[in-house]
Amino acid sequence: MAVRCRSLGVTIERVAKRAADLVVVAFVMLGLLMRGESALKMSSRSSEHYHCTSFDYLGFTFRPRATKDKRNNVLFTSYLPAISKKSVSSIHETIKSWNLKCLHNRSLRFVASYINDVVRGWINYYGKFGKTEFWKVMFHLNRSIAYWAKTKYKRLRRRGVISAHYWLAGISQKAPNLFYHWQVGYVPYAHRKK
Structure with missing residues (x-):
């Protein structure tokens, strides 16, 4: 309305x-x-x-x-x-409660299957209106997955989280259907310095 x-x-x-x-x-x-x-x-x-x-x-x-x-x-x-801000903080708390860093012994496919159903519900409900505001929530989710990658892989652990974002952006190009939010367009991106 x-x-x-x-x-x-x-x-x-x-x-x-x-x-x-x-x-x-x-x-x-x-x-x-x-x-x-x-x-x-x-x-x-x-x-x-x-x-x-x-x-x-x-x-x-x-x-x-x-x-x-x-x-x-x-x-x-x-x-x-x-x-709303209250819903954003609720989603952030849910992402935090998943404790993705503790899943460092699991594969990326397992992490995707672990979170895809919940993320699908968020996108179907909140993604219809105010896409600019909802993009910030999905960026936070991608950042959390990047932190998971940083704890899993030693070569990413030695560098900053930006290298994990680069790695995740590469994975999203190779397997765009792995995570549901990647399928609908909330893909991770990392700007390269010129």
Whole structure:
């Protein structure tokens, strides 16, 4: 659901609150239950010209984001969802709980089969909206796999983690279907110094 606000000033805040109220009414009509005030949290942020609000619901943060109109090729501000900070920290904790460094005696295929089902669920749920924000989460996952490679292989252990990123980027080119997030385009990359 996207809400466009064209006027400036105090009316933007009223329009945003009204839009949030309409979202709540729509959720209640659809039978979705909300868990108290934490499910829908309004916070007012000031910008240069107007006040806008954002709220979290179902793991997404709805807030004003720049959007491009495909027909007229014009940028405008719209309320769009992206993964919330709370969901990002939850995913980071899950990646940390896998403790990939302790799997140094396992193969890369085992690590892929170990995490692919969970990553597939994250991508199917969070990857639909706000892909720029979700890319940061997938970069963190690739970095964790690079740290795993650094603990497994001695030649990578002696160098920095960047060498593990180079190695992982090479593997992603040779076997792009190994990890599910590589299949859908979240491949590791490493910039070479010129």
